[in-house]
Amino acid sequence: MTISLRTLGLLVISAVVMAGATFGTASLVAQRSPAATLAPGVSPEDQGGGFGLQPDPSQPVKTLGPPPEKSVIQLVSFNKDQQPNSTDQAPWWTSSSPPRIPPITQFDGGPLQGVNCVMASGAMLARLGYGIVTTGTQMRTLQFDKSGGTNLFDMDTAVFRGWGVHFARGWLSSLQFRALLWAGAGAVILVNYGRIPVDLRNQKNFTGGHAMYADAFTPNGPNGMGPAYYIIDPIGRPWRGYNGDWWPANIVDDAAYDFGGGRYVTAWAFAGGTVARGSSPALPADGYPHKGGEKPPVNPSPEPVPTPAPSPPDASAGDDQPSIPPDAGTVTGTDGKYGGVSLGSILAVCATASPPSFCPNGVIGIYPLTGVPPPTPPPLVGNVPIDLLYASTPQPGVQQVIFTAPPGFQPMGSFWLPGGQVQQANLQPAVMDGSPVWIATFPVQTGTYDFVVSGLGAGVAGVSPVATLTVGGG
Structure with missing residues (x-):
């Protein structure tokens, strides 16, 4: 109003x-x-x-400056002793349907913004799982790698040092990954961005290793898309209205498999932790990976979280950095006083x-x-x-x-x-x-x-x- x-x-x-x-x-x-x-x-x-x-x-x-670099913020609506079932809306989410959290761009004005795709994606996962309010730049200051790209271990180090929580990490098949998101998790994935069709890319000439946040999976994407993931790409521009998009699952699977050697290199969290709460819904048959023209399998869904999850390769993303949008700096920086x-x-x-x-x-x-x-x-x-x-x-x-x-x-x-x-x-x-x-x-x-x-x-x-x-x- x-x-x-x-x-x-x-x-x-x-x-x-x-x-x-x-x-x-x-x-x-x-x-x-x-x-x-x-x-x-x-x-x-x-x-x-x-x-x-x-x-x-x-x-x-008086001057009204920014908060200290390493001050940590967590929403009161997150209560570690009162967590919702993983398929219910958490009190700290902005919506029960995708996107469940605000988009976070890596282009936040920090000194390593060009290589912070993992950290910005991790900031979104931290908001979904734990009601943490942070940025890619702050996440970067909380871990130990101070140059180039980072990996999922660095990302987990940041949230543990800042807020005392963890993400789960694993090397998953596309079937396991779809079941994980269908059960309510959000996830950070590492991909070869060059395998994404140009019309889907948020920066057309960028083709390097990259991290993105996956907020949800559906067997029936919009406009007859079929199986799809809701992707929030940290090189998107929220200040221009970007809020994430549904991407065909087979395209994301291909880009993730190309990066991870035949599996997803991923980290995930549910509302309140790394393990699903309540009963997890079975992945529908039409959500199973299958080649075009083939009928989906009718086997029951696997467990949403493999036990134990295979350890992901120690691979970094972000070394081949995208271009920093020239207009990002025009809407950052506050000279405050009162x-x-x-x-x-x-x-x-x-x-x-x-x-x-x-x-x-x-x-x-x-x-x-x-x-x-x-x-x-x-x-x-x-x-x-x-x-x-x-x-x-x-x-x-x-x-x-x-x-x-x-x-x-x-x-x-x-x-x-x-x-x-x-x-x-x-x-x-x-x-x-x-x-x-x-x-x-x-x-x-x-x-x-x-x-x-x-x-x-x-x-x-x-x-x-x-x-x-x-x-x-x-």
Whole structure:
């Protein structure tokens, strides 16, 4: 949902309205023709919204930089003691159907982004299996190989050193691999990218060894494709709208077999670990590998996880690096600061019996009509400790702000370009280096954004300092 800049005050400043949101009602000021005079220090375009960005010498300007390189983040929705069955949607996934996790590109601005296909693919598998929020560049810092491509052992080292978890690794047949994904796993695969048809490649002239993330398998792909894998390629460009695609299974099998010497070199995880929970569905007969024109076999599915799984070859991918897209650096890099300005509300004085002349005319009402207004709106308190900690673009076109709020406080993050529409950021509670935080993410292009956190908790309404985030330039 988007709202005009003029109504930001109604959503994030007015204590009455925020209280109404909690009780399922909203207080409105019905507007008429523009007032003849302006509130002191408020611009005309903000007048109707009842708020303004005003200079505030009491708030010193502070820098809002990126989080420490090796700080680790995990979503609170991941609970190691309460794991879902492997075929059910995990609370930390974004969807029950592919793609189940956000795409992660290797082109994140890090010094080894060109050779980080394994690490970026591993970051996606870590999100699926354990609710871990990371990038290919951070994964690279957590293991020991600091040059060229990496292998699946390096990838597993990174998640163990950072979060104390593991991936399973193996050298699997295509039948075993299909059954594994059909049972709910996600996987990282190593392939010869040159075996992928040019029209499927996300970089047409790249033909080297490569790692990709496989999110799912289906016996019946879209548009009559037949058996297919949902592939999220780390050389895809999410900032251009890339979100993964269904690829024919026989093409992926061929590219994986060519790299792995007749089998898949792969690492996998289910929601919460390396072993499936609950009963695993049998792979349908039409999901079995078979040559064109032949009927699928009717044998029962093998176990989704071979016991023990053959060890994969110690092979690296990424040495033959793809080209770094020139536009990736235009939507990365954040110059962040906060303080020096504040949101000034004028709605409170407009709700009095004798409102000033700058107030919009009308009456205060309750919406919906059947709603019950809160008996005592919580006061807007300036010292509710909402602390903005870090701001960065961990992926091109994705802004991240990390902040803390008191226990029981229900925050809302709002962002906007000057003169543009106000939108809500996606907020998720997380743990960072053992401490509770909130992670706000929202899409950005090159430009300067304002960001503020507001909300309710412990009988009061609060608002954070206003952050100014300039995105672009790498």
